Amino acid sequence: MIDSLVGLAILFPIITGLIWLLIENHKARSGVIYVTAAVLIISSIFFLRQGSLPIEYSPPPRWEWVILVANYAILAFFIFAAVKDIVQRGVSRHNILTIALTVAAGIPLAVFEFAQAPHTPLEVAPTLYIDHLSVIMCLIISIIGSLICIYAIRYMRDHEEHRIHLGELKVTTQPRFFFFMLIFLGAMNGLVFSNSLIWLAFFWEVTTLACWGLIRHDEEPQHIDNAFRALWMCLIGSVGFGLAIVLLWNSPLNTISLAEVVSNGALASPFLLLPFALLCLAGFTKAAQLPVQSWLLGAMVAPTPVSALLHSSTMVNAGVYLVLRIAPGFQGTNLSTLIAIYGGAVFLFTAIIAISQSEGKRVLAYSTIGNLGLIILCAGINTPLSIAVGIMLLIFHAISKGLLFLCAGAIEHHIWSRNIEDMEGIARKLPILTGITIAAMLSMLVAPFGVLITKWGAMEAASGIGAWSTLVLVLLMLGSGATTVFWAKWIGRFLCQSPMPGRAKREPLIPLYHGILLILIAFAVVFSILIAPVYNSVIAPSLTEAGYNAALAFSTGTGFLKSPVGIFAAWPIFIIITLALLIPTLTTRAKPEESRSSYMCGENVELGVDEFVAVADERTELKTGGFYIENTLGEGNLNRFVVPTGIVLLVILFVLAVI
Amino acid sequence: MSTGWLIGSAVIAVIVAPLIGGLLRGIDRKLTAHMQGRIGPPIIQPFYDIIKLFGKKPMVAGGAQLAFAYAFIALIVTAVVFFALRQDLLVVLFILFFGSLCLPIGALSVKSPYSQFGGHRELLQFLAYEPILLLAAIPIALKTGGFPIANIFEHGQPLLPDLWITFIALLIVLAIVMRKSPFDISGSEHAHQELVRGVVTEYSGPYLALIELGHWYEMVLLLSILGLFWVVGGLWWLSIIIALGSWFIMLFVDNINARLTWSWMLKFAWGAGVSLVALNILFINLGWM
DSSP states (O other): OHHHHHIIIIIHHHHHHHHHHHOOOHHHHHHHHHHHHHHHHHHHHHHHHOTTOSEEEOOOTHHHHHHHHHHHHHHHHHHHHHHHHHHHHOOOHHHHHHHHHHHHHHHHHHIIIIIISSSSSOOOSSSEEEOHHHHHHHHIIIIIHHHHHHHHHHHHHHHHHHHHHHTSOSSOOHHHHHHHHHHHHHHHHHHHHBOBHHHHHHHHHHHHHHHHHHHTTTOOHHHHHHHHHHHHHHHHHHHHHHHHHHHHHHSTTOOOBHHHHHHHOTTTOGGGHHHHHHHHHHHHHHTTOTTSTHHHHHGGGSOHHHHHIIIIISTHHHHHHHHHHHGGGGTTSHHHHHHHHHHHHHHHHHHHHHHTOOBHHHHHHHHHHHHHHHHHHHHHHOSHHHHHHHHHHHHHHHHHHHHHHHHHHHHHHHHSOOBGGGGTTHHHHSHHHHHHHHHHHHHHHSTTSHHHHHHHHHHHHHTTSOTTHHHHHHHHHHHHHHHHHHHHHHHHHHHOBOOOSSOOOOOOOOIIIIIHHHHHHHHHHHHHHTHHHHIIIIIHHHHHHTTOOGGGTOBOGGGOEEETTEEEOHHHHHHHHHHHHHHHHHHOOOOGGGBOOOOSTTOBOOTTOOEEEOGGGOEEEOOOOOOOOHHHHSHHHHHHHHHHHHHHHHHHHHHHHHO | OOHHHHHHHHHHHHHHHHHHHHHHHHHHHHHHHHHTTOOOOOTTHHHHHHHHHHHSOOOBSSTTHHHHHHHHHHHHHHHHHHHHTTOBHHHHHHHHHHHHHHHHHHHHTBOOHHHHHHHHHHHHHHHHHHHHHHHHHHHHHHHHTSSBHHHHHHSOSOSHHHHHHHHHHHHHHHHHHTTOTTSOOSOOSSSSSTTTTGGGTTOOHHHHHHHHHHHHHHHHHHHHHHHGGGOSSTTTTHHHHHHHHHHHHHHHHHHHOOOOOHHHHHHHIIIIIHHHHHHHHHHHHTTOO
8 A cells, every 4th residue: 555655656656747747638548637737645644644654765775776777867967957058158167066066966976875884785774764743745746736736737838838939949849848747747746755755856856857958948049048047056965965975974873864863862982963953954945045045036037937936845845844854953053043133144144135126026036035034033933833824824825825926827828917016907907816816925924824924933942942042033924024014015916906996806706716716715714714723634743753842732622722931812802803804895885976987196097997187288197006115125235245144054054062 | 711701802902002102102192292302292192182083084105005914013012912811921922923014015005105114114124123022031931831822821920030131132122113213113103314204205195194103002911921020929010110111212313313224224123122032041041040
């Protein structure tokens, strides 16, 4: 049973990805996506229904050889791709660094596997270790990831039609696109199941490969550059991964089993600090934390379903998953303290920079980096409560951010722009889509939604755990304020409109857009209301498995969420606030005769015309705009400070790990 | 405290808060007038004003404006109810923030330069005070062993002696939330300025009345939070003195200051306000307070 489930979760999407490269018929190919989605979703639910978590499972030894060969094949492919790029487009920083870092990542791995390991390939018992945390990840990957793939069927059709229309494209490149999308899902499932660090490193590389393939999909020079940037930045993490494996093997523990390493803990075995710091580095680069946040921003050039996938269910989640996974190992150390401060700094800086961004997808990207910083902050605080909050945020962020990117993509395909200024007043043209988008933004922002519940939890977790928590709290509160501003002003742009005669018409419903969006918003609502049962059924067990005392995290009497220091009456708040918002929204409609033009000192032209009368009775257009405070808070200004801060914090992290 | 008693106090709070808020507004106008050498309107003028506003013909200048006027007051009243039920202080604040956000979002949903201007500035005000207010919950929780407001009542000791630094920071918040000079950047009392009426420019009649009412609730809630600093012991009435005293300081500061720029406000709030609370947290963590 378990071997077939593992096979379905990891291998099935990889096989269907390969099938995509072979078959031509469009209907059949869409069918393949639906089947893959169904299989992934069902198998992930079966994992949850397995009574006997955690599961230890080692596939037959021949798979070790497959992993070994495939791992070096991927590294060789990276070098091949970079060399090809040098030949085609000349030497650049990106392709040179790709080659250098691929070699640097390959060397420690090869030293370990061929020189140090007693036999090649080395088997680790168990190769796969599937506990509740893995299953939570598997559910996120399989359900949200699959929904994004289904949405992409329609999106890529529109996307290619548009590009053919512009003359940028002649033959469809969808097979390559869906090949990478599908193997991404399989590799992520493999990554969260792996206990052998060799397997983990392999799946880590596959996700890097898939990410590279998806970012460069449209093959404009900018896309190719950004893909290589993502590649080499993620390879920094791979170098760290390789070094960590060598160090762990040569340490007194003499193991590369993740569970064994984590259960030993750096407090008892200080030699584990450096490997943990290296693994965190790998996690940080994957999660696009400072100072390598630019790869995720560059990835915005890719088609929007790619962004949705990278930000919600794959790639960056692998980074924070790894940090949460190894968090019990560095509990109680200074390393943990610094990780909390680092996460807080990322949360604050990205929230401030996001205020200055006028491109919608970049705002979303900064918000992702910030929320991942918040998860890392929770991992660093490292109490049962904070880890529970971190896992919750991982779930809620995946739902809301996947949804927001899909909304952004659907809006983009109506207005053919990603600029927030072009979204002024689209609530009138696309009422349903805008309504869902605003709901999704509110789900990131305000009570009673899950993301806010996790902010509440993080604040309560960070209070009273030592003098250093003061700094973490300040970063957290300031970041929280800045977050509110960039969401609220964006919502304002959607709604900004003058009263027009006549009723607004609803946009035509597109099943693969609106349907998927409605499913995801339903998830955001249902999970927020049912946060207490969700906590009990999956999060509390994963805390216990990681060695935390779940009784010190949350208790859930009467469906409320009680932390040791506070209480969140989740469902009553949900009902009250929903009524407070929905009743006026649905019942109040201004009558046509109540409509007035906005105040222009009496110089308006007439109702429904956005013009005013200027000098010599000339009619002048009335324009409004958003605010971005670009001069003060823009990337150009702040990155000079933010990037060095990120580097300094990482250096301190390693200094702490070494001494 | 029995559940029935708590629910009773929530009902009383919802009824009494606007009466207190309106009265304070009236006294505010009277005192301000006296400070400026004028006689000023009768003390219950704000009630006359609001009744008149409710009677006016509704007018709307943008699609979503109405919903946000209702949501503004509904959410702030919800926050007052949760406060009276002695819930988690952070939760009360989060609901209050959501309510406060409805005001700028409502302003931004009208295509009007003045309203947009005010909405943007309102968001910056929000950015200035939200972190201080959230952070202020931390020292209270550290002292009383948890975030529920009920804890403060069970604590047995007044908070002010240990948390006076936080209290000073909260006075900055109070000035911003009451839109008093030097922090009245999102809308001014006097319409003949570059802002016109800023964030409420496009609200009129009954909808303006709703917003005014919401402001009364908001002010009373904030004053109640200040009152929490001396709410137990034999001298419980000191909490009322403290709340009213803070309110009076605001009037005084308002009258001796001019409106300042948003960047000054943000620097002052994040610099002085946040540092003060952070210092207090640090002192508690180090066992000095």
